[in-house]
Amino acid sequence: MYKNILQSIDNVAIWPLISFVIFFVFFLLLIWWAFTVNKQFIQHMSNMPIDDATSKPNHSGHEK
Amino acid sequence: MELEKFSYDNKIVKAFIIATVAFGLVGMLVGLTAALQLVWPIFNFDLQYSSFGRIRPLHTNAIIFAFVGNAMFAGVYYSMQRLLKTRMFNDTLSWINFWGWQAIILAAAITLPLGLTTSKEYAELEWPIDIAITLIWVVFGINMIGTILRRREQHMYVAIWFYIATFITVAVLHVVNSFEMPVNLFKSYSWYAGVQDALVQWWYGHNAVAFFLTTPFLGLMYYYLPKAANRPVYSYRLSIIHFWSLIFIYIWAGPHHLLYTSLPDWAQSLGTVFSIMLIAPSWGGMLNGLLTLRGAWDRVREDVVLKFFVVAVTAYGMATLEGPLLSLKNINAIAHFTDWIVAHVHVGGLGWNGFMIFGMLYWLVPKMWDTKIYSNKLANLHFWLGTLGIIFYALPMYISGVVQSLMWKEFTPDGFLMYKNFLETTVQILPLHMLRAVGGALYLVGTIIMTYNLIKTAYSGKFIANEATEAAPLTIASHGNKGWHAVLERKPIVFTTLALVAILIGGAIEMVPTFLIKSNVPTIASVKPYTPLELHGRDIYIREGCVGCHSQMVRPFRSETERYGEYSKSGEYVYDHPFLWGSKRTGPDLQRVGGKYGDSWHYYHMLDPGSVSAGTIMPAYPWLYEQQIDKEQTALKINALRTIGVPYAEGYEQTANEDLDKQAARIVENLQMEGIEVIQDAEIIALIAYLQRLGTDIKVKDTALSANQ
Structure with missing residues (x-):
């Protein structure tokens, strides 16, 4: 039924190459971004788990 | 800015925590049972519901989906609310997620001992349960994405990304791997056959480890480790x-x-190359975790939560170095099918997942009950029992794996196999299996102590069901240019789509060619579909979980062709829905067992393996001699298989049972000549028919290899 679909696509070999280029460019951009990004932003992000503490401890929600 | 008042839902987290601990105990107990069965077959209790083939999937499913799965939900539901500064999107969805997941676990706990299984590892559950899993998973996804959209925090912390990747990838994996053709409510055949089924299954199996046991836990690591x-x-x-x-x-x-x-071959090389590349991100993650503790290592001495995390992250590092090494063909040739692999997964399971969960629970429970941990001493005791348990588990299994492999491959100077009888290699490793059971028992005792400690902790505090808090509402800020990636983090839907594309490309390039290019699976003219009786036999083989201990894949090594016969060809499996290659040889390979022994040998061997091979650890299967095959299913099975491409002639389903009776009568006759009286419809007859068929197709004369016919 679909045995020859892949072979029938023109230049099918170009597709893996395109995906590779996309991946590679993505990683280059990512690394470039990671090195140049605003320090404050990184600080803000990395402090997120620690800053999430409940601002006002309020025990009204206690279960009986 | 005006602060909005709202509360975090702790009740749902509590429910998932209780489920985690309960199913952890059950899953480990079942695992310990399986370990004992591999030394003393008496622990199979001669009952079909408790024999090793059915207990093993029960253990793996209980640990992966019930213990680790519930812990993942607990950890995600707690951390996501706080990282996004909002309550979960919808409480009802949260509870559907919880009860739906427990119902699935219950269904698994009933169906697996009953032998209702697809036999595909970690995807054993039958099709109605598969559909339920899909629905509940989507509920989880909607709840998560909804929460993200309602957040009060502009950017998504990295843990959230790991959760998103977990959700979409597991959804894709589960749906693709679960394509199956139902025969009846409790039985289905995999849509794929042979090589393709194997490829899809291990694309799934590998990534289930990646995206169910790893990415959510990395997300948890990035939250709970800094927190602790x-x-x-x-x-x-x-x-x-x-x-x-x-x-x-x-x-x-x-x-x-x-x-x-x-x-x-190209697909194998692809797997190897990417596995080696995986060392980089895995170790990046491990180092990131461990280095978080820089300058605070003194606290690891006192804080039991940190102790658990340090061992967990270290185990993650070891397992993720070992995994790529095992993917090298030369190492894989030694390790594959042996206990080494069992050691490897348990370093990951006991070390990484288990210890992450324990650390998280020791941190969460005091927090949510607004108290201190009941006993630090007991928690420390648990830590040491658990650590010793891992060592006592892993070390003997590593040694056992290497011993097994060396014995399988050992030749005499004259060029004969040194240990021609497979059983010799099994008996040799039994003491190591005993030690492994000791390790498992230590680990279980630790978990029991934790359970006591956590219950006592909870009773000493007061549960905060709804934790009141407040935060500023989210305004789409335009302050400061933070680059394209920061923009991405503000757009969860775009982010999700990108992550989906990333995983789809990998999956597609890996699988599509094998499906579409015929030359990848050369057909063999003499390979024919199974006869109706063999088909029934094959389904019994699947039901009893034989694949848990016996492979059907002779690799192209001299040590294997010498022991088992001609190495396996991809064209031999074109009618195997599902494939039954197996991943572990506790017993010998069965791909070429057809015709190797007489019918009566199989008859006695399945009835009482010990009487045929003294000292074997194979369980007995007495029920196969009493139960009869359901011939009404024959037509349904033939129809289902024809639909997915097995070339049974139209209308064959109506005459199939006549063929079945004829073949069964021949086997009964053979047995009678040996003085054995047996009912013709007994399940053992079908199983013998299947075993005698295995691997014989290519022995038929005039074998013609025809690629691209």
Whole structure:
């Protein structure tokens, strides 16, 4: 039924190459971004788990 | 800015925590039972519901989906609310997620001992349960995405990304691997056959480890480790690179489970290359975790939560170095099918998942009950019992794996196999299996102590069901240019789509060619579909979980062709829905067992393995001699298989039972000549028919290899 679909696509070999280029460019951009990004932003992000503490401890929600 | 008042839902977290602990105990107890069965067959209790073949999937499913799955939900539901500064999107969805998941676990706990299984590892559950899993998973996804959209925090912390990747990838994996053709409510055949089924299964199996046992736990690590250490993660930049490289690369590595099998060579190489590349992101993540504790190592001495985390992250590092090494063909040739692999997964399971969960629970429970941990001493005791348990588990299994492999491959100077009888290699490793059971028992005792400690902790405090808090509402800020990636983090839907594309490309390039290019699976003219009786036999083989201990894949090594016969060809499996290659040889390979022994040998062997092979650890299957095959299913089975491409002639389903009776009568006659009286419809007859068929197709004369016919 679909045995020859892949072979029938023109230049099918170009597709893996395109995906590779996309991946590679993505990683280059990512690394470039990671090195140049605003320090404050990184600080803000990395402090997120620690800053999430409940601002006002309020025990009204206690279960009986 | 005006602060909005709202509360975090702790009740749902509590429910998932209780389920985690309960199913952890059950799953480990079942695992310990399986370990004992591998030394003393008496622990199979001669009952079909408790024999090893059915207990093993029960153990793996209980640990992966019930213990680790519930812990994942607990951890995610707690951390997501706080990282996004909002309550979960919808409480009802949260509870549907909880009860739906428990119902699935209950269904698994009933069906697996009953022998209702697809036999595909970690995807054993039958099709109605598969559909239920899909629905509940989507509920989880909607709840998560909804929460993200309602957040009060502009950017998504890296843990959230790992959760998103977990959701979409597991959804894709589960749906693709579960394509199956129902025969009846409790039975289905995999849509794929042979090599393709194997490829899809291990693309799934590998990535289930990646995206069910790893990415959610990395997300949890990035939240709970900084939380417990009270300091930010070592490098947030590294965590971003860690995330993208991990999800890009992981999805490609599945074929490393099939090295030296009949899988096309290019696919095997693809798996190896990407597995080696995986070391980089995995170790990036591990170092990021460990270095978070820089300058705070003194606290690891006192804080039991940190102790658990340090061992967990270290175990993650060891397992993720070992995994790529095992993907090298030369190492895989030694390790595959042996206990080494069992050791490897348990370093990951007991060390990484187990210890992450324990650390998280010791941190969460006092927090949510607004109290202190009941006994630090007991928690420390648990830590040491658990650590010793891992060592006592892993070390004997490593040794056992190497011993097994060396004995399988040992030749005499004259060129004969040194240990011609497979049983010799099994008996040799039994003491190591005993030690492994000791390790498992230590680990279980530790978990029992934790359960007591956590219950006492909860009773000493007061549960905060709804934790009141307040935060500023989210305004789409335009302050400061933070670059394209920061923009991405504000757009969860775009982010989700990108992550989906990343994993789909990997999966597609890996699998599509094998499906579409015929030359990848050369057909063999003499390979014919199974006869109706053999088909029934094959379904009994699947039901009893024989695949848990016996492979059907002779690799192209002299040590294997000498022991088992001609190596396996991909064309031999074209009618195997599902494939039954197996991943472990506790017993010998069965691919060429057809015709090797007489019918009566199989008859006595299945009835009482010990009477035929003294000292064997194979369980007995007495029920096969009483139960009869259901011939009404024959037509349904033939129809289902024809629908998915097995060339049974139209209308054959009506005459299939006549063929079945004829073949059964021949076997009964053979047995009678040996003085054995047996009912013709007994299940054992069908099983014998299947076993005698195995691997014989290519022995038929005039074998014609015809690629691209």
